[in-house]
Amino acid sequence: MERSKALQIVKQQLTSKRYEHTLGVMESALNLAQKYRVDTKKAELAAIFHDYAKFRPVEEMKAIIIDQKMPEMLLDFHSELWHAPVGAYLVKTEVGITDEEVLQAIRYHTTGNKQMNTLDKIIFLADYIEPGRSFPGVEAVRNIAEQSLNAAVVTALKNTIKFLLDKSELIYPDTLETYNSLIKVEKGGITFND
Ligand code: DGI
Ligand code: FE
Ligand code: FE
Numbered sequence: 613m614e615r616s617k618a619l620q621i622v623k624q625q626l627t628s629k630r631y632e633h634t635l636g637v638m639e640s641a642l643n644l645a646q647k648y649r650v651d652t653k654k655a656e657l658a659a660i661f662h663d664y665a666k667f668r669p670v671e672e673m674k675a676i677i678i679d680q681k682m683p684e685m686l687l688d689f690h691s692e693l694w695h696a697p698v699g700a701y702l703v704k705t706e707v708g709i710t711d712e713e714v715l716q717a718i719r720y721h722t723t724g725n726k727q728m729n730t731l732d733k734i735i736f737l738a739d740y741i742e743p744g745r746s747f748p749g750v751e752a753v754r755n756i757a758e759q760s761l762n763a764a765v766v767t768a769l770k771n772t773i774k775f776l777l778d779k780s781e782l783i784y785p786d787t788l789e790t791y792n793s794l795i796k797v798e799k800g801g802i803t804f805n806d
Contacts, residue, residue: 637739654717
């Protein structure tokens, strides 16, 4: 799908602020995709649609999670997490995007996943470091992303987990599993090109 067509479709689903965020994620994802040698068209499409379901009513998302047999455990956690897997589903059924790699990157963009691939990491990280983000620690993650994709993702996850701990929020198991799997890589002292 053409970039302009994709942007036109997603714009109708978002507030203007969230659309600006989406453009930022697209820019960051394209930079990361070039740097870490991932298909830039896939990165662009996943970035454009990553928050497609962000403003769907909670009841609609809940029904989709149940009907589509997504992990029901999601329902015990903050509804903020639901737009990622529900978004992957709606982007397939409403927009007609069938590329499973693009859908998976959308599905994992909020919590990560212990088996996330390079495209998934790029979308996760682009969402965190896009130019419109200004929370504490984001500049450090931007700098780390210049050196190592894994190290940047793990630092972003650490910040998110700390933030959730400070608010006494539940931490979704996938968030912790992603952290664990990447820390193992870091601790192993293995140097990957990504
Ligand atoms: O949709 P965005 O705002 O662009 O960003 P996002 O999809 O990464 O969602 C961010 C929110 O998700 C943020 O408020 C932190 C929250 N989050 C991420 N992992 C977890 C989580 N919230 C809970 N409760 N548990 C998690 O494991
Ligand atoms: Fe999101
Ligand atoms: Fe986002």
